[in-house]
Amino acid sequence: MTPDQYFRFQFDDGTLLVDVVRPVSQFAGNDLVSDMSNQLKDCSEESVDAIIVDFEQIDYFGSMLLEALRILWRTTGVDSQRMKLCNVSSVGREILSLAKFDTLWEVCATRDDARQALCNKDQKPA
Amino acid sequence: MPTILIVDDSAMDRELAGGLLRKNPANEIRFASDGLQALADMSERPPDVVLTDMQMPNLNGLELVERIRADFPLVPVVLMTARGSEEIAVSALHAGAASYVPKRSLKHSLAETIERVLIASCEDRGMATLIRNQLTCTTSAFELTNDVSLIPALITYLRHSIETLGLYGESDRMRVGVALEEALVNAYYHGNLEISSELRETDHQAYYELARSRSQIEPYASRSIYVDVEFTPNRATYVVRDEGPGFDPDALPDPTDEEHLDRSSGRGLLLMRTFMDEVRFNAQGNEVTLTKLRSREKVASQPQKVEA
Numbered sequence: 467m468t469p470d471q472y473f474r475f476q477f478d479d480g481t482l483l484v485d486v487v488r489p490v491s492q493f494a495g496n497d498l499v500s501d502m503s504n505q506l507k508d509c510s511e512e513s514v515d516a517i518i519v520d521f522e523q524i525d526y527f528g529s530m531l532l533e534a535l536r537i538l539w540r541t542t543g544v545d546s547q548r549m550k551l552c553n554v555s556s557v558g559r560e561i562l563s564l565a566k567f568d569t570l571w572e573v574c575a576t577r578d579d580a581r582q583a584l585c586n587k588d589q590k591p592a
Numbered sequence: 593m594p595t596i597l598i599v600d601d602s603a604m605d606r607e608l609a610g611g612l613l614r615k616n617p618a619n620e621i622r623f624a625s626d627g628l629q630a631l632a633d634m635s636e637r638p639p640d641v642v643l644t645d646m647q648m649p650n651l652n653g654l655e656l657v658e659r660i661r662a663d664f665p666l667v668p669v670v671l672m673t674a675r676g677s678e679e680i681a682v683s684a685l686h687a688g689a690a691s692y693v694p695k696r697s698l699k700h701s702l703a704e705t706i707e708r709v710l711i712a713s714c715e716d717r718g719m720a721t722l723i724r725n726q727l728t729c730t731t732s733a734f735e736l737t738n739d740v741s742l743i744p745a746l747i748t749y750l751r752h753s754i755e756t757l758g759l760y761g762e763s764d765r766m767r768v769g770v771a772l773e774e775a776l777v778n779a780y781y782h783g784n785l786e787i788s789s790e791l792r793e794t795d796h797q798a799y800y801e802l803a804r805s806r807s808q809i810e811p812y813a814s815r816s817i818y819v820d821v822e823f824t825p826n827r828a829t830y831v832v833r834d835e836g837p838g839f840d841p842d843a844l845p846d847p848t849d850e851e852h853l854d855r856s857s858g859r860g861l862l863l864m865r866t867f868m869d870e871v872r873f874n875a876q877g878n879e880v881t882l883t884k885l886r887s888r889e890k891v892a893s894q895p896q897k898v899e900a
Contacts, residue, residue: 499796526766528773529859537796557766564866565859 472498472534475505480515481584483577484538486531489524498534506541514542518580522553532565539570546570550580594710595620595637599630599656600645600672605695609643609672612702627651631659634667641710642669643702646677646684653677654684661688662762665755666720668713670705672698724758729824736817738784738807743776743817750821750830757823759886767867768828768884774860775832775880776817783834783878784815827869830882838877 474485519535521527539549552574554562562568574580596619600606603625610621622639624630628650630642642660646653657669668690673681681692690709693701736742751769754760760768781787785806792799806812815835822829844858865871870883 499800503797526770528770528777528863530777532859533792533796557763557770560767561770561863564862 472501473505475509477509477512480513481581482509482512482514482517482542484517484519486519486521486524486527489527498530499537502534502537503541506538514544516548516584517542517544517550518577518584519549519551520553520577520580521551521555521558522577524558525555526557527561529565532561532567535567535571547572548584550574550583552577552580593618593620594641595622595639596706597622597624597630597633597639597642598644599624599627599642599648599653601625601648602645605645605672609698609702612698613643613706616703616707627653627656627659630656631663634660634664638664638667640667641690641706641713642667643672643706644669645672646674646680652680654680654687657684657687657689666713666717668709670709720756720758723756727757727823727825729822730757731820731822733821734819736819738813738815740780740807743780746819747772747776753821753823754828757828759823759828760884764884771864771867771871771882771884772830772832774864775830775882776819778860778880779817779832779834779836779878782839783836784817785812786836826886828884831879832882833874833879836878838874840877841873 472486472488474487476483476485517538519538535551539546549571550573551562551571553576554573559568559573562573572580572583574583596613598606598609598613598621600609600623606623606625610623613619613621622633624633626648627644630644631651633639634642642656644653644656648656651659653671657671660667660669669684669688671681671684671689671692672695673692674695681689685692690712691705693705734746736746747769750772751765754765754768781803782789785803787799787802787806789799791802817835818831818833820831820833841861844861861871864880864882867884868882869885870881872881872883873879874881
């Protein structure tokens with residue numbers, strides 16, 4: 467991880483796993499967006515079928531991270547039901563709920579729950 | 593009489609440490625066999641110091657340090673480390689443990705380490721008692737010139753201040769931090785640099801590029817953000833003022849309206865209004881006053897008297 471890195475992207479069989487690896491200052495805007503844009507470019511040849519964003523390493527965040535989530539979702543073009551958030555603190559859940567982002571993307575307790583929620587979605591009849 | 597809580601799942605090690613500390617007849621020794629039992633004991637009566645093993649069932653030493661830091665921040669924790677527990681001990685020190693003693697050195701170092709930690713803790717508690725119980729009002733004022741890197745430092749300082757004052761529990765401290773960041777973001781980007789968040793919705797890179805260029809040209813470059821802070825025993829008040837032309841907060845779209853969910857505007861103000869008890873703008877719209885009343889949330893352990 468470099469000092470200006472906020473996210474760690476990994477691919478797992480079509481699912482983009484995004485770890486938020488350090489607290490996001492509201493004044494990191496340009497660096498934050500650049501980091502996300504660069505990492506999205508690096509994986510532009512991969513086909514993103516689903517996204518899991520893991521918040522385990524941060525306690526809270528503000529509108530800047532909400533904006534980064536919106537950019538991630540818009541740029542990848544993933545269906546909102548195929549994007550899951552996990553390991554969100556109670557204050558983080560409150561913030562997502564205030565912005566009503568929890569109505570866009572399901573908030574799961576753990577990464578395993580998020581994977582399971584994606585699998586369940588896969589198994590449901592069309 | 594200082595009270596020392598010894599936490600270890602090994603009865604033999606508990607007795608060994610307890611025996612060494614009982615050599616000072618002033619010490620009162622209590623025991624717990626794991627982290628959960630220790631927390632239950634502490635909630636009845638917080639000790640003056642906790643001495644804990646690292647590897648235990650139910651709640652290990654690191655988890656115990658984290659819980660004590662959150663719920664009893666004035667109670668120091670000393671670790672007993674054994675071969676193989678170095679990594680977890682380093683994490684526990686990062687998490688706020690006060691010191692450590694290798695188990696193989698208990699005989700030579702334990703009493704001295706505990707005494708040293710108790711003396712430091714006594715000073716901390718005295719200061720905390722003074723600040724939390726005797727301070728009636730404190731004010732501070734900042735002028736932040738055009739250096740955005742100072743703003744996170746200010747927020748950190750203000751968060752530490754409210755922690756020291758004991759006004760809020762951990763969750764409310766986070767909420768205040770979020771609201772302050774949003775107010776300062778608003779003052780910097782939308783106030784002093786006069787950049788609309790509508791640009792961010794359409795082209796976020798152009799938004800930040802414009803911010804960078806405006807921060808180097810007049811009139812934007814010489815504008816400051818002024819922050820006045822007042823703490824009393826019952827409330828914290830923050831006034832954030834920029835030197836921009838101001839804006840009409842009522843003109844912002846409701847970010848929770850389903851039609852606006854995908855827009856950037858208004859989320860910061862929503863967070864401010866939700867996390868503070870009062871948010872008030874001046875008529876020009878370039879100054880916001882944020883007030884947070886004393887927390888109803890449990891504020892972690894009030895200072896206790898200690899006799900070292």
